Amino acid sequence: DQMNPSQSAEKVWFITGASRGFGRVWAIAALERGDKVAVSARDISSLQPLVAKYAGAVLPLRLDVTDREAVLQAVTTVNEHFGRIDIVLSNAGYGHQGAVEEISEAEARAQMDTNFFGTMWLAQASMQIFRAQGFGHLLAVSSVLGVFSAPTFGVYSASKFAVEGLFEALSQEAGFFGASVTLIEPPGYATDFNNASSAKYSDAIAAYQPVRDALSQAFEGYAFGDPEATANALLKVVDSSQPPLRIALGAGAVEQLTGAYQSRLATWNDWREVSAAARGW
Numbered sequence: 001d002q003m004n005p006s007q008s009a010e011k012v013w014f015i016t017g018a019s020r021g022f023g024r025v026w027a028i029a030a031l032e033r034g035d036k037v038a039v040s041a042r043d044i045s046s047l048q049p050l051v052a053k054y055a056g057a058v059l060p061l062r063l064d065v066t067d068r069e070a071v072l073q074a075v076t077t078v079n080e081h082f083g084r085i086d087i088v089l090s091n092a093g094y095g096h097q098g099a100v101e102e103i104s105e106a107e108a109r110a111q112m113d114t115n116f117f118g119t120m121w122l123a124q125a126s127m128q129i130f131r132a133q134g135f136g137h138l139l140a141v142s143s144v145l146g147v148f149s150a151p152t153f154g155v156y157s158a159s160k161f162a163v164e165g166l167f168e169a170l171s172q173e174a175g176f177f178g179a180s181v182t183l184i185e186p187p188g189y190a191t192d193f194n195n196a197s198s199a200k201y202s203d204a205i206a207a208y209q210p211v212r213d214a215l216s217q218a219f220e221g222y223a224f225g226d227p228e229a230t231a232n233a234l235l236k237v238v239d240s241s242q243p244p245l246r247i248a249l250g251a252g253a254v255e256q257l258t259g260a261y262q263s264r265l266a267t268w269n270d271w272r273e274v275s276a277a278a279r280g281w
Contacts, residue, residue, distance in 0.1 A: 017092030019046035065118030098202025115159035148260035
């Protein structure tokens, strides 16, 4: 009879995209409290500092999340190595910026391949393990831009909106097997999301410069959050006996999200009579 992790102090994690940013912060937080953590990155050498410090508590894996077979194999490897997996966290991803008209087909497909399909492959692999165990918690890093969008973030938002839709369905399926699902929705944090390694940009069409200027102006003086400050919030979520489907991170995030929904509700209500007249029966 498998022991439910809530009865055991130590948890086993698998975190993708753990070489930097949120992934690294959360891996260290888990390791510091005595958990076991499998970490993956495309460049395995970036994980060596974790191995040097935490030794056998860490399992480093080279993984490109766009490779479905490799993702399935990685999850199997983690399960065999530690004997179970309590928490899987899909963090690998990047932001592509460009106005919708500027984005090439290759850029759009690459964005979806990593952010959406990479998360989907991890979800499929995790559910095989979680169903067999009768427990498990799958989390994915979405974004406030997975709930509303902004100019030049269209394809990034599309990838996160897609993850949100996938996980909303999955949470209802996973519940049948004792597993939980959570979407993590951060606003802007001072990770390297905006640096060249984590952000990509389409070739600019000059006509869109006013759009970019307006966005820059809107973000002037924006206080980016400290990624380290998210660790305790994440640990509270994974330690909860009833984790939420969605958790916003950061001081202004809940206000941003509720504002987006209030705006939608207002629009639907404004057009309610037109909607009702279209019922067709």
